[in-house]
């Protein structure tokens with residue numbers, strides 16, 4: 001049956017979050033070189049990510065099959081998912097079995113300047129807006145650009161979408177995109193700082209103790225129905241780290257279905273573009289199948305502080321029946 005989200009080679013983290021993963025042998029880094037292209041965000045709220053610069057990889061000496069756009073179409077002044085259609089409700093619950101939609105306010109609170117939506121405080125699950133749509137679109141583009149270059153170059157040192165874990169098949173470690181910079185910081189540490197600051201405050205630990213579990217983290221995760229062997233979802237599992245975060249890069253309109261089903265809550269959390277769901281690593285959950293389109297996430301298995309929240313759910317019962325019990329969080 002489904003258990004911890006194992007790495008492809010059978011490594012896994014134990015229930016205390018200690019990684020039992022043998023040190024990965026990484027290929028040598030290519031020499032650093034000057035930037036080849038950049039994406040600028042016009043969103044003034046995203047000052048810390050105003051420029052994503054993609055540096056040159058060895059494959060850059062070959063013509064790129066599809067060059068990166070040098071500018072992104074500015075989105076209307078909307079800090080949230082432009083496709084959201086239900087502005088005004090803080091939480092929408094649509095029970096799949098017991099009748100029609102009900103709307104109930106989510107409990108919210110501020111951590112610094114960040115608004116936290118409690119998915120369920122008793123099991124330490126929460127959502128917040130971490131990125132702007134511009135930032136999400138830029139991240140998808142640099143990931144896909146990296147993959148295209150990797151496929152084009154067919155070089156062993158540059159790999160594209162691949163299977164890093166048992167239940168997924170299109171993963172890409174963020175640190176593969178070695179030269180992407182955000183205002184002089186590398187992408188991985190920029191993301192980790194952003195999330196760990198809030199997660200540390202939420203769970204009551206110093207954010208500096210929180211770290212990515214292995215070199216694979218954080219990683220892009222792609223689901224798509226638009227290929228020969230569609231990759232649509234992830235079956236029930238727990239991540240086995242201390243804390244996990246799932247950051248949504250896609251807009252709602254880019255896929256149908258999807259969402260993260262949390263077994264003990266019998267709820268599927270559907271994130272808007274740029275929102276992140278943070279959970280303790282012991283909670284059973286699944287990536288609900290998309291039925292059409294493409295859904296991109298950045299996932300991270302974080303260690304360093306155990307929030308000590310065991311999963312209260314039982315594996316018995318028809319949990320799939322509750323997958324349609326969807327919650328969304330809006331301002």
Ligand SMILES: O=C(O)CCC(=O)C(=O)O
Pocket residue numbers: 005168221233234239246259260261285286287288297299
């Ligand atoms: O697709 C999702 O929402 C969940 C993905 C997930 O649980 C994982 O990659 O470990």
Ligand SMILES: [Fe+2]
Pocket residue numbers: 005237238239244285
């Ligand atoms: Fe997971």
